Amino acid sequence: MARIQVLDKHTAELIAAGEVVERPASVVKELAENAIDAGASTITVEIKNGGVTYIGITDDGCGFDREDVPTAFLRHATSKIREEADLDGIATLGFRGEALASIAAVARVELITRTEDELAGTRYVIEGGEEIELTDAGCSRGTTICVRDLFYNVPARMKFLKKDVGEANAVAGVVDRLALSHPEISFRFIRDGRDELLTPGNGDLLACIGAVLGREFVKTLIPMDHTLGGVRVHGYICRPDGARPNRTMQHFFVNSRYVKTRTAAAALEQAYKGSVMVGKFPACVLHIDLPIETVDVNVHPAKIEVRFVNEKPVFDAVYHGVKSCLGGDTTPRQATLTPAMPVASPAKIVNPTPARETARQVAEQVTIPTAPATPARSMTNTYRPTTPVSRPASVLRDSGSHGGHLPWDIVVDEPVVTKPTVPVRPAEPTMPPAVPVIEKQETLLKQTETVRYIGEALHTYVLAEKGGSLFLIDKHAAHERILYNDLKKAQRHDAQYLLAPLTVALSREEYGVLLDEKEALTAAGFDVDDFGGTSLLVRAIPALLTGGDAADILREIAGGLLSGRREITTGTMDWIYHSVACRAAVKAGDNGTAPELAALAQRVLTDDDIRTCPHGRPVCVELTKKELEKQFGRIV
Helix, strand or coil, rough: CCCCCCCCHHHHHHHHHHHHHHCHHHHHHHHHHHHCCEEEECEEEEEHHHHHEEEEEEEEECCCHHHHHHCCCCCCCCCCCCHHHHHHHHHCCCCCCHHHHHHHHHEEEEEECCCCCCCCCCEEEECCCEEEEEEECCCCEEEEEEEECCCCCHHHHHHHCCCCHHHHHHHHHHHHHHHCCCCCCEEEECCCEEEECCCCCCCCHHHHCCCCCCCHHCEEEEEEEEEEEEEEEEEEEEEEHHEECCCCEEEEECCCCEEHHHHHHHHHHHHHCCCCCCCCCCCCEEEEEEEHEEEEEECCCCCCCCEECHHHHHHHHHHHHHHHHHCCCCCCCCCCCCCCEEEEECCCCCCCCHHHHHHHHHHHHCCCCCCCCCCCCCCCCCCCCCCCCCHHHCCCCCCHHCCCCCCCCCCCCCCCCCCCCCCCCHHHHHHHCCCHHHHHHHHHHHHHCEEEEEEEECCCEEEEEEECEEEEEEEHHHHHHHHHHHHHHHHCCCCCEEEEEEEEEHHHHHHHHHHHHHHHHHHHHHEEEEECCCCCEEEEECCCCCCHHHHHHHHHHHHHHCCCCCCHHHHHHHHHHHHHHHHCCCCCCCCHHHHHHHHHHHHCCCCCCCCEEECCCCCCEEEEEEHHHHHHCCCC
16 A cells, blocks of 8 residues: 555645744734735734734735736745746745745635726635635725634644734834835834834835834944945944944845845954954944845745855945944044932842852951051942941942942041951851761861952952962952852842833843743842833842943843743743843952952852852962962972
8 A cells, every 4th residue: 555645735735834934923024025015105014912813914005906816825826936037036025926825724814905907906715725705895005914813723833832922022023124124115013902113114214213123222323325346235333332232233134125144244243343342242224235136035934044146245345334434433422421220218228138248247257468458439429328328348349440330329438447367266057967977077177278368469350368379369250150159049039129210222032032031030130011112111120230230231131031042941040140140240440348359259269169150261260389389499
């Protein structure tokens, strides 16, 4: 008996549909691109329940002739190419003739359309690939297509969809990119009855960027228009000081088609090299125009990737265009001092974290070498508490060294008075009964070893002596690991509420992933809510941070979640703790007092869990007495 057989038409269509229609966003992309190809000047996209129950797209394009309507829903039926040679010069967004057939195979579809020459319109209904109705309809010129109950006949696909908010954000991202690719078309996006986007459609790219990505983002942009080797690159790039912690604000369009291109991205970042901080990425909205025969768009099923016949002209055009644009930007930079966001009850500070408490306790006990005391520099802000506030040693910073702000005054008028050296007898740690006696004794011995603080080198490295070795401790890496460990161990994380909520503008991807992980953010001490568009309203932040840190750290967290497996809760929390610890930790170059640095050294050299920072960098380097004596020729 033969085991190989030809699949029936319905099964084959369902399989083929899976290559084109992955989620509601895929449907919107295909149908909106068809509207663009039809010459529309206005396009309205409406969705309900993330697009699962309803997607409606209306345009004022050329419409369908009645005789073409049933044919349009057949697989490989298209008006955009006729023969093999046409594949070498595709100028339209769609061309495969698979979208309508694939969508109709997994949903209930209704089409209402009319051309300029027809007196009456056409209404066509098709469900699960089977034609239901073809009748007259009264309508204006153009096309309206409604897609209901997506995947109603493929329940296995439904379980792979995200929550409604996640699917809706994906649809919004598609509409955003289409609007940026065609600023001459007015796009309107309606989500569950609420208008979320309306672009002017007047061909002004900057106005379109403002409508899609926000006015704050527009303020960081400078125009660019450069032609080299037959390749024109035009649009907007950000100022170096407007670089972001991830690449989600890099938008490239090749011949008005949104694409992901490593060539252009590499050229952009290479041009900014030396102008932006390490770990920051430039943002842009760039259109790359080149002859259509030099680009192959038939590479990826979603047509999101392209292949260039020769990548060098594209790289050179982007690189030299950005470079010349940055070189010609003579607008003076203006420093902006953003006041810190005060907490709701600044006179009553939340309980310090275990790391801070430990640092303060150890600072009172460690041996400090006698040296002339240096008064700490006075740092002021707009608010002075009515009662004295004790600033935890672990987060004392010099605000001038890295742009940080403190929500209260720190005034130290008296020099630091060193205490006489007193032998310290730490209390024996309470060990579980199951721990062997030998291990218990080794732990106790390690904790009783004397740690002698020596000083600080280059405002970065703490020098300390223990057990006949000299240790150099990276104070930022060490403090970051301490905070990270304590955050992971804590059962509850204190939050400080801001007197004035802070609005944070994000990219569509950042906005979506942070909303998806709202519960994890709440557990870490953030209180964020959807503020509409792509903005979040921040009401509270972890007690370790200041209000000025909120926007940057949320973008950093979003970048980490987007690059990793964000569906794993443990990994999500680790990344949030990591970002909070890095932001809150003392920085290289910050000024610190001797008791603070001595407490840090004591903690590091008596805790085996503090050996690398969360990034994996070493916290301290040991120089043994033997190695030093070799260097000085004392021994051979």
